[in-house]
Amino acid sequence: MALRIGMIGPGGMGQAHLDRIRTVIAGGEIAGVSDIAADNVATVSEKYGVTGFASSEELIASPEVDAIMICSHGPGHEPDVIAAIEAGKPVFCEKPLTPTADAALRIMEAEQKAGRRLVTVGFMRRFDRSYREMKALLDSGEVGETLIVHNRHRNPTVPAHYTWDMAINDTAIHEIDTMRWLLEEEIVSVRVDKPKKTSHRFEHLQDPLMVIMQSESGVWIDDEVFVNNQHSYDIQCEAVAELGTIRLSDQHAIERTGTLGRFNTLTMDHNQRFYGAFVTEVQEWITAAARGEHTGSTTWDGYAAACVCDAGVRALETDGPVAVEMIDKPALYS
Amino acid sequence: MALRIGMIGPGGMGQAHLDRIRTVIAGGEIAGVSDIAADNVATVSEKYGVTGFASSEELIASPEVDAIMICSHGPGHEPDVIAAIEAGKPVFCEKPLTPTADAALRIMEAEQKAGRRLVTVGFMRRFDRSYREMKALLDSGEVGETLIVHNRHRNPTVPAHYTWDMAINDTAIHEIDTMRWLLEEEIVSVRVDKPKKTSHRFEHLQDPLMVIMQSESGVWIDDEVFVNNQHSYDIQCEAVAELGTIRLSDQHAIERTGTLGRFNTLTMDHNQRFYGAFVTEVQEWITAAARGEHTGSTTWDGYAAACVCDAGVRALETDGPVAVEMIDKPALYS
Amino acid sequence: MALRIGMIGPGGMGQAHLDRIRTVIAGGEIAGVSDIAADNVATVSEKYGVTGFASSEELIASPEVDAIMICSHGPGHEPDVIAAIEAGKPVFCEKPLTPTADAALRIMEAEQKAGRRLVTVGFMRRFDRSYREMKALLDSGEVGETLIVHNRHRNPTVPAHYTWDMAINDTAIHEIDTMRWLLEEEIVSVRVDKPKKTSHRFEHLQDPLMVIMQSESGVWIDDEVFVNNQHSYDIQCEAVAELGTIRLSDQHAIERTGTLGRFNTLTMDHNQRFYGAFVTEVQEWITAAARGEHTGSTTWDGYAAACVCDAGVRALETDGPVAVEMIDKPALYS
Amino acid sequence: MALRIGMIGPGGMGQAHLDRIRTVIAGGEIAGVSDIAADNVATVSEKYGVTGFASSEELIASPEVDAIMICSHGPGHEPDVIAAIEAGKPVFCEKPLTPTADAALRIMEAEQKAGRRLVTVGFMRRFDRSYREMKALLDSGEVGETLIVHNRHRNPTVPAHYTWDMAINDTAIHEIDTMRWLLEEEIVSVRVDKPKKTSHRFEHLQDPLMVIMQSESGVWIDDEVFVNNQHSYDIQCEAVAELGTIRLSDQHAIERTGTLGRFNTLTMDHNQRFYGAFVTEVQEWITAAARGEHTGSTTWDGYAAACVCDAGVRALETDGPVAVEMIDKPALYS
Structure with a gap:
């Protein structure tokens, strides 16, 4: 049925x-x-x-x-x-x-x-085979404790109504959930650094951003949010553990040569990159x-992501890290 | 329904x-x-x-x-x-x-x-995303005519009852069908060369083999059939066209570093490699x-593969190429 | 003569x-x-x-x-x-x-x-062919302005007398000079973040560190300094520019397959990695x-590196960024 | 002095x-x-x-x-x-x-x-670091006996006076010497197969060629000679041994992303590719x-290369393999 x-x-x-x-x-x-x-x-x-x-x-x-x-x-x-x-x-x-x-x-x-x-x-992303392989390997203990995670969230472009709180609430929210799931612990603080701004998009938008987070156990997490890179939807994640590193591959199906050299195409949007997920x-x-x-x-994950996003949006206007505030986790979600 | x-x-x-x-x-x-x-x-x-x-x-x-x-x-x-x-x-x-x-x-x-x-x-393999991307690109005409295709069909090991005609009928048959589909033309001759034999398997088995085929239009196709490589199920295909080359990638989900350097695992059997297919x-x-x-x-494809395999099995005992014999293609399959 | x-x-x-x-x-x-x-x-x-x-x-x-x-x-x-x-x-x-x-x-x-x-x-490093290719490409203007640079400075291990100011003065100093040379501008502030500590080395040493720097024009620079990664001397650098990214390759001479999959070895120390440089x-x-x-x-470069290191060492004990103090550049060095 | x-x-x-x-x-x-x-x-x-x-x-x-x-x-x-x-x-x-x-x-x-x-x-090529690493690894015995070697010798283009015997005497001669050195044994036969011809060059020239050689101990060697590929000087070599494979890497210094995806440039001629050698x-x-x-x-190596080239030139006009004829090696060269 x-x-x-x-x-x-x-x-x-x-x-x-x-x-x-x-x-x-x-x-x-x-x-x-x-x-x-x-x-x-x-x-x-x-x-x-x-x-x-x-x-x-x-x-x-x-x-x-x-x-x-x-x-x-x-x-x-x-x-x-x-x-x-x-x-x-x-x-x-x-x-x-x-x-x-x-x-x-x-x-x-x-x-x-x-x-x-x-x-x-x-x-x-919790259903993406590359993130899942990464998590399985970290969970196995083979590479020791995770110490640092580097993320990249790059888009070719965004529409004119995209505002910088959307860089947190719509874009970085993916890494926020994925990191909580990958590390199986909460994010306790968020800071947002503002790199030099690209000239290839709206005057009003600070792009790229570097979102820096810390987990309960002290894992240092960055997320480069760059939504007008003009060329690809490029999602990267590298976990630096005590005994080795693990990173997502491009997962391209074919490699080519031509006048430009050896190359593989990159995906252009989330539907392409995360079709399988x-x-x-x-x-x-x-x-x-x-x-x-x-x-x-x-629901707890949805709530926690919202709490981290709240801190992230406040961090956009703050120098230094903003603490994430959330209630204790109800028994139902343990 | x-x-x-x-x-x-x-x-x-x-x-x-x-x-x-x-x-x-x-x-x-x-x-x-x-x-x-x-x-x-x-x-x-x-x-x-x-x-x-x-x-x-x-x-x-x-x-x-x-x-x-x-x-x-x-x-x-x-x-x-x-x-x-x-x-x-x-x-x-x-x-x-x-x-x-x-x-x-x-x-x-x-x-x-x-x-x-x-x-x-x-x-x-006709349903594998990497072969499909390769075919789509060749069909587009962007890289010109295909001139040569290099194939590798490597297995970790095979059971003791595996005989060398199985190297054609069970192993190379995959490349035979895939090449016919990729190039959209028939294979007209098959030759089998016998490289130095691995010592890591049965005395009775000539392994590896190099199967050399030619298509109607003259495309030169090789297939390295090596079924006891001791380490991985490694399927490779590289089309050499007039203006560029296209090859299947490993399609690994993650890349790691460790004491051995930077690495990605390879699949161990066809169920792993062709799960999606x-x-x-x-x-x-x-x-x-x-x-x-x-x-x-x-059915025509099944028939044509059988005809090429027949020539391939005869080629095992022949010096030089063996011509593939088949009837004219019935209208139903054009 | x-x-x-x-x-x-x-x-x-x-x-x-x-x-x-x-x-x-x-x-x-x-x-x-x-x-x-x-x-x-x-x-x-x-x-x-x-x-x-x-x-x-x-x-x-x-x-x-x-x-x-x-x-x-x-x-x-x-x-x-x-x-x-x-x-x-x-x-x-x-x-x-x-x-x-x-x-x-x-x-x-x-x-x-x-x-x-x-x-x-x-x-x-200014003489390393990979950094030079990266700089030549950035200088060409082809990829637009550089906005962010990600660096990784990983060592297998360090001796017991290695102290955390050495992480700045002996280790990060390489990225400090390289970034000044690559971007052709001064570094104006340094912050040091402290990720979760590896358990595979001395209790007294905070390892790894994330050194975050800013250039005059606002380029955001990170440097992951991880000197006891247990497996390789792994130097990475990725410049994120307005229209594309450029990163150093591993520069391995050969690629292998074996029971572990497909791999290339990494260098174990600076003499190996920077032999050509x-x-x-x-x-x-x-x-x-x-x-x-x-x-x-x-000499100006030596002085400037010392000034950035001074700020970096102070940053080890400070929350938030420390401004780099230096004199105006004498005409001889312009 | x-x-x-x-x-x-x-x-x-x-x-x-x-x-x-x-x-x-x-x-x-x-x-x-x-x-x-x-x-x-x-x-x-x-x-x-x-x-x-x-x-x-x-x-x-x-x-x-x-x-x-x-x-x-x-x-x-x-x-x-x-x-x-x-x-x-x-x-x-x-x-x-x-x-x-x-x-x-x-x-x-x-x-x-x-x-x-x-x-x-x-x-x-005997002085190229990548070939040397490959040889050192094969010599170490770690991957067992070499069974097959695949070579690719691709050029962007050749001048109008290039004739097909030059494909042997000027082009394939490099692989002929390198294979003799790599395997430390003589080549005993040469066959030349003629794939479909590229339309992007002279009517008179059969290009590409597949040169198939056999060594004394039975190693099967191919060399794809394609001298008008329109895009790069692409030298490849893959040794297939009993327990693993080894191939030359591209040895690119940097990797880029752009509208085409992720790419590295390839060299355009032998001076670029073999500068270090x-x-x-x-x-x-x-x-x-x-x-x-x-x-x-x-001198023996020069002589042996000439003997293999002689067989190769004859093979251009012959169906099937041509035996290499050479004198016994004088004691001076043992």
Whole structure:
């Protein structure tokens, strides 16, 4: 029996998930869609031949729907996530879980009341095979303790409305979650350094940034956020451990020679670079949801990421590190 | 509606396909199994909770089965493939399609009578992303005509019953099919050179071999077949074209440093190296079969591979090149 | 006519230079040696078949000596360098030029009085082909302005007497000089962050360190100083520019496969990694000295490196960045 | 005392050697030049400020000349090499030693009469650090016996007068010598296969070629000779041994990213690729000659290369392998 999935807010990312479910993922079927934009409901429900619900409440409540995917705009997530929890249905919510840590706290309360983890936040890098190999090797103890992690998050370009708090909340948030997952500990402080600015983009935007974080045990983490590098979506991560280093490869399929020398192409966006991670993420969620199990990032992870982002945004205007403030971790997430 | 798949001969490879269909592939469901070994039918049908058929004939004839996967031993393929064709059901048959070119000819006759391509032969490399990128680039014309292709097919080790005709029929057959597909032309001659023999394996086995092939248009193709290299399953392919070269990368996910220097691991067998290719192969076959379309290698490809292998086996005992003999390509496969 | 070179303080590094001059460098010959240790003078003068001078003063004054190489301990450099300047003889002085910025100032005064640049400080990385290619490409303007530079300075291990100010004065000093040369601007501040400490070395030593520097124009520079990584001398440098990145390669001569996968060895110390740079450094100095020209790092560079090191050492005990203090650059060095 | 070198036939390569001796090599000085073109003698002797000799005989006989470098056209080598041998002077002769094996035999007779090895043939790859690392590793026995060696000799382009025997005598001759040196055994047969021809060069020229050789112990060797690849001088060599493979790296100094992806440039000609090998070759020859020792390729090596080339040229017009014919190796060269 396939897991019957209702999707709230099927925009670009949501429809990409629906396409995956239809074409390359086992065990799920699309049961219905809802959206605050009624015309989008009409379009998408016709495209996929599924029921269009008049509201997210109706979709969540429907006996035809086993599990919920939320791909709507971040500020609208909270009530839908809570409704899904109260309905006892597994919910996959795109990142950020909520725009504020407070809202994430309220979701945690609902989930604790429900007594089990129902929420998976869409941090897809946890499902990327390269990050997973890195983590497996660090977990094995073979290279000793991790001391430093260097990250690079480079984009070809961003639109004009991109502001520098988005460099934290939309861009660095990926490394924030990935580092917490990789190291299995919390980030306790964030500092933002401002390198020389590229002239190849908006006057108003400080780009690149160097985000410097520290973990509970003292691991030093940097994240070069450079969103207008003009040439590639280049994600790098190197863990420096006591006995060796591990870094993500480019993972190119072919190598070429030509007038320029020997080369391999780089990806141009996250859909290209993390195609496999998105597929695995949704596949593993469906498999787990169908079994009543949890997989991936929890509400706690969504909350913690929001807390680190809050500190990061304050750090943009502060000299020196800003401490991350968060509550003690509830037992449900230990 | 999922495609209901009946599997004939579910051994190791067959069950790997069944596992994929259950866990990471969309659109298919397992409808039943049959096997010449009755106890295997019992075991597998229980494991997957599906009907065990008393014979492949019954399975093929069953109205509960839409499409057939054949993973039995090669010499048994012919009658089942022909029965599936006569039943008008799409059939995925593991390689080799048949042990002899003659048997493949009889399947082609059945398929021509049916008037449409129903058979897909399981040459999974056509579904590997690295070979596909290489082919797309060659097809684009960007690097000019292909002149030479260098292949390496290296295995850590093979069992004692491996004989040198298996170096052609079981090992080089992969490059034979891949080269025909990559270049979109036939191989016209095969020569086998015998390098110095490794001392790290059976006295009776000439290992490595250099298989040298020529295509219709004169492309020079080599294939280093070295099946006891003691260390890795290392598949390489480099196309030398007029304006540049293209080669498969190692496709490793991470790079490490340690006392040995900087390194990346290599895969140890075809399941590891071609994991993604196997998934894509079965996914695309299910998707196509459900639509009444064809994908992947045809019966003609299976026949042509058998003809080239025949020449290759004769070349083992011949000085100089052996011409490949095959019939003209029937219109159905143009 | 070969340049007649007198060497002061021929220890390990000094004799390595003498060996190079004898065996793989054009245009120089060893004219004499002196040392505060009389027995070393005897040993070395006999080994190379050259005059042993009773003091550095006599060696510098000798009409048989055209140019001076100083390889003695850093605190003893000042009087010899000044004497050589006053004698109007070109002098190659191993780094650090002087242990304090004040001493370097006095040398600058002597050189300004002499009216020409006579001193070359032994920062060999400026002669390394990889750094030179990187600089040539940055200078070409092809990749736009440099915004960030990431450095890694990793050693297998250091002796027990290594203290954390040596992490600045002996280790990071290489990146300090190289960055000033690469960017052609001064470093204005230094901060030192302290990552989690490796357990594989002395309890007393904070290792690794992250040294964060800023240049006049705002380029953000990091330097991971990790001197007990247990496995390799791994020098890395990546310049992040507006339109592309440039990084040093491993420069390995061969690549291997084996049970570990595909690998290349890394160097184990600076003599291995910078062998070619040392040869080029001494060759270019001899060629320039014979022509009455200057090459390589100047006294100003030695002074500036000392000033940045001073700030770096203070930064070890300070939260946040420490400003670098230096005088205005004298006209002689512009 | 510097070795006083007389050069015969200082064209482009010869003057490159003279420049090296003057600027980056220890222990040699240019004592004089001669040339069949009198005006070149005038030009070169003035350029380097050295004596111009009226003939090579006078130069060889001069008491001011300790050792001879011959960089004249190949057909003129024989009498000068023999005269140098008879004068008891070490002689460095550019490849090919002689255009025919017969002429090389006569040189060997002269050298045997002299009773010691005086001739070094200018096969510079033996001095390349990457080939040397490969050989050292093979010699160590760590990877077992060598079974196969794959070579690639690719040039951007060749002039219109390049004929296909030059593909053997001028191009493949480098791999012929290098393989003999690497494996320390003779090549016993040569076959030439003709792949599809590039359309990007002369109609009359079969390009690329695949030269297939076999060594005494049965090592299978290929050499892809592709001299109009339109993009780079790309020299590759991979030894496939029983327990691992070793291949030359690109040896690039830097890696870049840009709109094309991640890349490193390739060299464009042999002077760029083998710059270091040329320096080491001449340095080691001067050092050895000054000590009365021999280094590098012998007359036997020059003869053996000529014999393999003879077989290779015949193989151009033959189907199948052509046996290499050579005399037994004289005791002087064992």
